[in-house]
Amino acid sequence: MNLPKAMKALIQKHDGYAGDNERSGFSLEALDPYVELAEIDLPSPDKGQVLMKVARAAVNPSDVMFIKGMYGQPLRKGLPAGFEGCGTVVAAGAGAEGLDGMRVAFVAGRSGFGSWAEYAVADAAMCIPLIDGVSDEDGASMIVNPLTALAMLSIVKEAGSKSFIVTAAASQLCKLIIGQAAADGLSAIGIVRRDEQIDLLKGHGAAHVLNQKADDFDERIAEICRVERPLILLDAVAGPSSSTAFHAMGRGARWVIYGRLEEEPPVLHEPGELIFLQKRIEGFWLTGWLASASEKERTAMAMQAQSNFASGRWKTDVTAVVSLDDASGRLPDALGEPNGKVLLAP
Amino acid sequence: MNLPKAMKALIQKHDGYAGDNERSGFSLEALDPYVELAEIDLPSPDKGQVLMKVARAAVNPSDVMFIKGMYGQPLRKGLPAGFEGCGTVVAAGAGAEGLDGMRVAFVAGRSGFGSWAEYAVADAAMCIPLIDGVSDEDGASMIVNPLTALAMLSIVKEAGSKSFIVTAAASQLCKLIIGQAAADGLSAIGIVRRDEQIDLLKGHGAAHVLNQKADDFDERIAEICRVERPLILLDAVAGPSSSTAFHAMGRGARWVIYGRLEEEPPVLHEPGELIFLQKRIEGFWLTGWLASASEKERTAMAMQAQSNFASGRWKTDVTAVVSLDDASGRLPDALGEPNGKVLLAP
Numbered sequence: 001m002n003l004p005k006a007m008k009a010l011i012q013k014h015d016g017y018a019g020d021n022e023r024s025g026f027s028l029e030a031l032d033p034y035v036e037l038a039e040i041d042l043p044s045p046d047k048g049q050v051l052m053k054v055a056r057a058a059v060n061p062s063d064v065m066f067i068k069g070m071y072g073q074p075l076r077k078g079l080p081a082g083f084e085g086c087g088t089v090v091a092a093g094a095g096a097e098g099l100d101g102m103r104v105a106f107v108a109g110r111s112g113f114g115s116w117a118e119y120a121v122a123d124a125a126m127c128i129p130l131i132d133g134v135s136d137e138d139g140a141s142m143i144v145n146p147l148t149a150l151a152m153l154s155i156v157k158e159a160g161s162k163s164f165i166v167t168a169a170a171s172q173l174c175k176l177i178i179g180q181a182a183a184d185g186l187s188a189i190g191i192v193r194r195d196e197q198i199d200l201l202k203g204h205g206a207a208h209v210l211n212q213k214a215d216d217f218d219e220r221i222a223e224i225c226r227v228e229r230p231l232i233l234l235d236a237v238a239g240p241s242s243s244t245a246f247h248a249m250g251r252g253a254r255w256v257i258y259g260r261l262e263e264e265p266p267v268l269h270e271p272g273e274l275i276f277l278q279k280r281i282e283g284f285w286l287t288g289w290l291a292s293a294s295e296k297e298r299t300a301m302a303m304q305a306q307s308n309f310a311s312g313r314w315k316t317d318v319t320a321v322v323s324l325d326d327a328s329g330r331l332p333d334a335l336g337e338p339n340g341k342v343l344l345a346p
Numbered sequence: 347m348n349l350p351k352a353m354k355a356l357i358q359k360h361d362g363y364a365g366d367n368e369r370s371g372f373s374l375e376a377l378d379p380y381v382e383l384a385e386i387d388l389p390s391p392d393k394g395q396v397l398m399k400v401a402r403a404a405v406n407p408s409d410v411m412f413i414k415g416m417y418g419q420p421l422r423k424g425l426p427a428g429f430e431g432c433g434t435v436v437a438a439g440a441g442a443e444g445l446d447g448m449r450v451a452f453v454a455g456r457s458g459f460g461s462w463a464e465y466a467v468a469d470a471a472m473c474i475p476l477i478d479g480v481s482d483e484d485g486a487s488m489i490v491n492p493l494t495a496l497a498m499l500s501i502v503k504e505a506g507s508k509s510f511i512v513t514a515a516a517s518q519l520c521k522l523i524i525g526q527a528a529a530d531g532l533s534a535i536g537i538v539r540r541d542e543q544i545d546l547l548k549g550h551g552a553a554h555v556l557n558q559k560a561d562d563f564d565e566r567i568a569e570i571c572r573v574e575r576p577l578i579l580l581d582a583v584a585g586p587s588s589s590t591a592f593h594a595m596g597r598g599a600r601w602v603i604y605g606r607l608e609e610e611p612p613v614l615h616e617p618g619e620l621i622f623l624q625k626r627i628e629g630f631w632l633t634g635w636l637a638s639a640s641e642k643e644r645t646a647m648a649m650q651a652q653s654n655f656a657s658g659r660w661k662t663d664v665t666a667v668v669s670l671d672d673a674s675g676r677l678p679d680a681l682g683e684p685n686g687k688v689l690l691a692p
Contacts, residue, residue, distance in 0.1 A: 065618075070618055070622070071622065072621075072622030072623070238614070238617040257617045257620050257621060258621055259621075260617045260618060265613050265614050265615050265616075265617065266613070266614045266617065267611050267612070267613050267614070268584070268611050268612045268613070268614060268627075269611050270611075271584040271603045271606045271611070271612065271629070272411075272416055272606060272629075273629075274603050274627065274628055274629030275418075275603060275604060275605075275629035275630065275631045276416070276417065276418030276629070276631055277418070277629075278629065278631070278634060279629070280626060280627060280628040280629070281614075281620065281626060281627040281628075282620055282626040282627075283617070283618075283619075283620030283621035283622070283623075283624065283625070283626070284621065285621045285622055285624070288624060
């Protein structure tokens with residue numbers, strides 16, 4: 001195949017780790033401080049790797065944390081950002097020839113040449129060939145959110161909890177969690193910030209949905225916790241309403257933080273609950289979770305994700321598709337829109 | 347033996363659990379809202395129990411939490427408070443005759459007739475006969491603090507940490523922890539609130555001691571954490587300085603809260619650390635820990651405690667001995683004194 005010598009990409013402007021960004025929260029106020037549009041040499045796949053022409057790239061919360069230097073992985077100046085996408089394999093290194101010409105979902109990362117570019121490199125092991133029924137929109141978000149959703153549900157099940165709470169419940173990730181939970185017979189309790197999201201999430205299968213801004217939020221979450229006895233709080237917000245929900249939960253409850261959408265940090269009003277009710281507070285990080293999971297678990301989850309999209313149980317709601325040229329101007333506002341996913345179309 | 351029909355005791359004024367006391371912190375602002383001096387009928391020991399004439403009773407932080415209704419155990423109106431003490435067995439129920447006449451350290455509790463009284467009842471299994479070399483002062487605090495110290499050190503060791511941090515490090519409990527840690531080859535990093543406690547604790551074997559009020563506290567705790575790499579923070583304070591110490595700790599650190607001496611609740615400034623550095627926050631409660639430990643572990647710990655006191659490695663520093671009559675007036679202030687234990691002398 002005739003490939004160009006160069007490509008457009010959104011490349012990282014910094015090396016290493018964040019400094020003060022740690023305190024700036026997990027939302028994206030602007031793109032320019034972190035990445036810039038540039039033309040760089042086309043990469044070539046190494047042994048066991050493939051080069052894809054990117055069809056669609058995801059813009060996940062983990063990407064935002066990464067480019068801000070908050071993802072626990074070092075930035076690499078001059079290399080394209082973007083963990084996830086889908087595209088067609090246009091070149092394959094030794095041992096990866098079987099994927100040549102296939103349409104795949106992929107996670108970049110280790111190669112350093114991410115998905116926010118016209119071409120990206122991924123290990124063959126991090127590619128999932130896509131069947132025809134799966135659209136590019138679904139394919140671009142086939143791995144990170146789905147595996148996060150299934151991993152978090154495994155935490156709920158291992159805790160022996162028939163019920164759990166999710167904050168920022170109208171996110172694309174939480175819609176996957178809620179849909180799968182309903183199929184598994186688990187009661188999802190969703191916390192949102194807009195009344196119009198309540199019916200939306202009940203339609204996805206949530207057992208209860210509360211607006212954290214409602215006057216009776218504190219009483220209602222307490223009442224629901226008394227009835228449903230959730231043991232796990234899956235929290236993307238890490239703010240005052242998260243504290244309230246955790247306080248409402250009973251003995252043995254675990255507050256599992258995986259994001260931080262609130263600027264105001266949470267306060268631990270009742271340290272005594274950690275002592276006498278054996279509650280605890282911890283984090284969830286997909287990279288760490290995957291590293292500790294077995295190959296069998298990871299494969300089973302990837303297969304279930306593909307099957308959920310193919311069967312229509314899961315669907316990616318796309319709120320915006322943005323070109324690389326327009327990313328600097330449009331991406332921050334597009335990410336501020338509720339209820340769906342933003343994709344890049346290189 | 348000729349026993350009186352009645353006795354003086356500090357009895358609980360409430361039933362059940364706390365309400366708003368949960369938010370009032372773990373210090374004792376006054377005794378009168380919780381217990382009162384009264385004359386009540388002398389209890390008699392049931393099967394497997396003994397009646398002791400109390401020589402000295404301990405006033406532990408757990409007693410303060412208990413009488414305020416914050417200890418996860420229901421209050422029992424009209425019964426004497428006090429978990430721990432030492433005294434001479436003056437009557438024994440069936441099966442406990444072997445203890446008759448012996449001087450013992452004991453934990454009351456299950457019987458309901460606590461140690462803050464002229465006479466107390468304990469299960470024979472919760473009594474440790476005292477050898478002559480152990481004073482009443484040491485005997486009165488032979489169980490709760492020592493077992494807490496040894497249990498917490500087992501957490502440090504199981505985490506594979508060669509180093510750990512203790513807050514409120516000049517407490518009687520922390521002096522036991524620090525002394526045993528030095529014997530076990532572990533580096534204890536103590537955080538205190540007074541400069542004069544620094545040399546005191548270095549004398550007990552602490553590797554580092556910092557005053558949390560010093561201007562350079564943040565930098566020094568960060569520097570020490572870089573060198574010593576502690577994984578466990580044993581925290582009786584649960585305040586802003588605890589947050590600072592936790593932030594200074596590295597990957598995998600655990601913040602183990604067992605008390606709350608600060609009114610100002612801790613803030614979780616960096617939820618991202620829970621996610622990307624796999625840190626977590628939990629509680630420690632001796633009652634829960636003992637319930638999950640094996641009989642063999644509990645027995646080994648009780649033997650090590652007695653041996654540590656007999657050998658002089660451990661010693662109880664007593665700051666005040668208060669009579670039952672004077673308790674209402676003197677106990678709150680006496681508990682505010684640093685560096686030692688307050689005992690009741692019925």
